[in-house]
Amino acid sequence: MHPLLNQVAHQAIQKSGRPRALMTVITDLVDFHRGWTFSKADLVVAPTELARKVALRRRVPADRVKLLGLPVDLRFRPPAPGEQRALRRRYGLDETRFTVLVMGGAAGVGNLVKQVRVLGWEPHQWQVVAVCGRNEKLRRRLARVRFAxxxxxxxxxxxxPELMRASDVIVTKAGPGAIAEALATGVPVLITGFLPGQESPNVDFVVEAGFGAFTPKEEDLLDEVRVLAEGGPTWQEMSRKAAELAHPYASSDIARECLLLAARYRASAHTRR
Structure with missing residues (x-):
């Protein structure tokens, strides 16, 4: 929903004469339109602690703001013991190699060709999974390359979700959905680009929170993957930070809050009768 529709929804509820709950779920991680922080909403759901603090600064009452995470498919979750290796076997991957998942979104956009080439052209100790989305031309182009x-x-x-659980690091742009999915899985993130505006603060969020790095150039990406693939303290610390910040069950938690609000309004309506 567009953030400006919060006011419209509130007015519609008022005119209906039938009390209804209004809940706002912020879908940007850090920086977002003021319309999302609608002070008359019964509940404002924040995806991150930074977003929660922004809502409070914008005078949303503290008891109406909850940090529940950004809702993603519940299949995005940390791998169970032994599951990562099992998934790698399923997709024909080496069970023991450090695995890099490079994503171009559903449309397969971005510098995916350059990123995959720099990671796979020469022999390295890791393996690469590249998802080209619906960009069939890009998929065929990369499929013709003989990577070392x-x-x-x-x-x-x-x-x-299964590919993320099979991977050790995610390479993507700074979209809030992809970042939230990686967090829910507990996997570090390497950000290669962002859309100016609301996505740019996401880069700072990833880097400052410690669960990823900004690698805008191919050589930066290669250097960072090389460090992480060693499996040393850098990768371990990023993975730990990702797990700490994860909200893999945000969708369920938000749905529960919806039901609680609805129950509260129903109880109030029965009391007035």
């Missing part, structure tokens, strides 16, 4: 590093080229997939 094991590289799996995929088109559009409906098993992204």
């Amino acid at each position: 590093t094991p590289t799996l080229i995929l088109g559009f997939v409906d098993f992204m």
